[in-house]
Amino acid sequence: MSLLIADGIGKSFGGLRALAGVSFAVDEGEIVGLMGANGAGKTTLFSIIAGHQRASEGAIRFKGASISGLRPDQVCRLGIARTFQIVRPFAGLSARDNVETALLFGGAQQSASAKVxxxxxEILEEVGLVDQWQKPAGAMTLSGRKRLEVARALGTAPELLLLDEVMAGLTPAEVAEMLETLRSVKRGYNLTIVIIEHVVRALVELSDRIIVLHHGELIAEGAPADIAKDKSVRAVYFGEEDA
Ligand SMILES: Nc1ncnc2c1ncn2[C@@H]1O[C@H](COP(=O)(O)OP(=O)(O)OP(=O)(O)O)[C@@H](O)[C@H]1O
Ligand SMILES: [Mg+2]
Incomplete structure (x- = not known):
């Protein structure tokens, strides 16, 4: 069954058309990669799914019901968590307190106790940050902050995780570690994942299927190996004019 369906999503910012007629479905348990050049509309699509922005056209359905127009906290409690491209931890709070905040206010709705x-x-352990639990988020490395962003998302007990460039700016070794972490949390939490990433090799390695946006339109969808070879994708994404 499709867990998430985007049906004809369009979004205009004044005269700028950020998304137009974007339709796709994500099955339960899938990892779907979302690629596209800067400004293609990827983050805007996540914002619409997560309730941070309203679509100008179209509808989003999650588990068969429309979630269009719901607030971010309502979408979160239904089981959708997103990470932000520009990470948004509480910089002055420790790693542990950041995750506790997600546990207290997210879908899990745990009440404050030692259990939290x-x-x-446990979540910090799962993302490889347990040694840094006392560190203020603002004092962490980029890699640490990206991991914390994933940890905060997991704290809300999601079924669908939307990851916006969690590997951007990481070294190849850190990318490899992040891939390992994502695979292991996917198994542990029985997650469905949609992941935006410019690190194409990582995306191809991780995804079951890839969707490509270009100037707000979905221009290709398919198996990672096919997408990597697709001439129209190479032309718009890698700038290969004679591709
Ligand atoms: N709040 C906003 N107001 C006006 N224009 C916006 C807004 N958010 C995004 N845009 C514009 O919409 C288009 C799509 O932006 P978006 O951030 O979704 O792209 P993206 O694919 O995530 O790009 P990147 O790879 O650089 O993160 C861009 O032209 C951007 O400038
Ligand atoms: Mg973006």
Missing amino acids: SDRAM
């Missing part, structure tokens, strides 16, 4: 701290530590 224990659960936060």
